[in-house]
Amino acid sequence: MSFIIETDHCVAILRGKLDISRYVAPQTPLYVTAITVSELVYGAYKSDRPADNLAQVNLLLAGVTVLPFDTGAAQRCGELKDILRRAGIPLAEPDLQIASIALRHALPLATHNQGHFARVPGLKLVDWL
Secondary structure, eight states: OOEEEOHHHHHHHHTTOOOGGGTSOTTOOEEEEHHHHHHHHHHHHTSSOHHHHHHHHHHHHHTSEEEOOOHHHHHHHHHHHHHHHHHTOOOOHHHHHHHHHHHHTTOOEEOSOHHHHTTSTTOOEEOOO
16 A cells, blocks of 8 residues: 655654665555655754765655646635634644645545644544654
């Protein structure tokens, strides 16, 4: 089974705190969202060693497929935003975008941020941390 790896899991991989080979077969396609790429690059730039950390991010990205926030995901995002607003449980825009991409591609999201993402109806979650 394929997964979208959310930012917190990517950071754990980069820090050597998560070995995803314990959870997925070697040739399993893995994905990250364009939103996660942005968050990882920002984290690298604000660090004490931007060049080293950007190199690590690029190495991680070489092993995954980046899924865009396209029109279908954007439409799903707008719908989810209203559903959660009406329910009184809004979610931050980046998390909404990540969830929308996961739903659009019918892929489970690997995240430790279960509290936020569990609000999204129909989103399948796993937590390897």
